Amino acid sequence: MNDGGKGGDGTGRAAPSKRKDARRNKETLLDAAATVFVRSGVEAPVRDIAAEAGVGMGTIYRHFPTRADLIIAVYRHQVEACAEAGPALLASSASPHAALGQWINLFVDFLVTKHGLAAVLQSDSSGFDTLHAYFLDRLVPVCTQLLDAAAEAGEIRSGVEAYQLMRGVGNLCIGAGSDAHYDPRRLVELLIAGLRRQPD
Incomplete structure (x- = not known):
């Protein structure tokens, strides 16, 4: 039971960290997209945004389907x-x-x-x-x-x-x-x- 309690505490600590990382990753994508939009317009290829952010195109579509x-x-x-x-x-x-x-x-x-x-x-x-x-x-x-x-x-x-x-x-x-x-x-x-x- 003590082990379970520790595991629960660990998960509790890890969850906010994961949320923070996810938020930071999303902000990185948005910063990259803004940079590309300013440079090339909103019709710029998604691959250009992925390259700017240093991620795969699938990552962008996972966050932003359209x-x-x-x-x-x-x-x-x-x-x-x-x-x-x-x-x-x-x-x-x-x-x-x-x-x-x-x-x-x-x-x-x-x-x-x-x-x-x-x-x-x-x-x-x-x-x-x-x-x-x-x-x-x-x-x-x-x-x-x-x-x-x-x-x-x-x-x-x-x-x-x-x-x-x-x-x-x-x-x-x-x-x-x-x-x-x-x-x-x-x-x-x-x-x-x-x-x-x-x-x-």
Whole structure:
């Protein structure tokens, strides 16, 4: 009976570790998929994602049976990464304006991936609407926090609304996936630089 008790304890300790490993492996897959989507678009071959992640294709299909499943998971994963990055950048950057610029770069990466989502989900507009609401709920408050911190530090003009800024950045990213000569980052950098408060 004592042996059984030890075995039970061992299993209890091992289960959380296995769950943590599985979660980490899934996040590795999502990071790899996001990288490939940004580089090659959401129609990139699954074998490219498998190569990026260093796993077999079967591993990807086991976690994500369809491409839509994978894209939705990447979408949510990137939203969470963007949301968590805001406070971390504020804490580690030289200034709130620098943190804002770094966060916007992450947001641009997300948008380049996101633009392929509508085509994949066009047959399920309710599903896309749900994801879009999730995106706004998670990211608008983070952008607001960054803007407020930069305004309070006197680095940017006050009164800039997070939703308007994010919408503007999104508009600059349109076409990035279909035109190899167009890189929205330069224009986005100019937009963020333009928020700078002019000396009196």
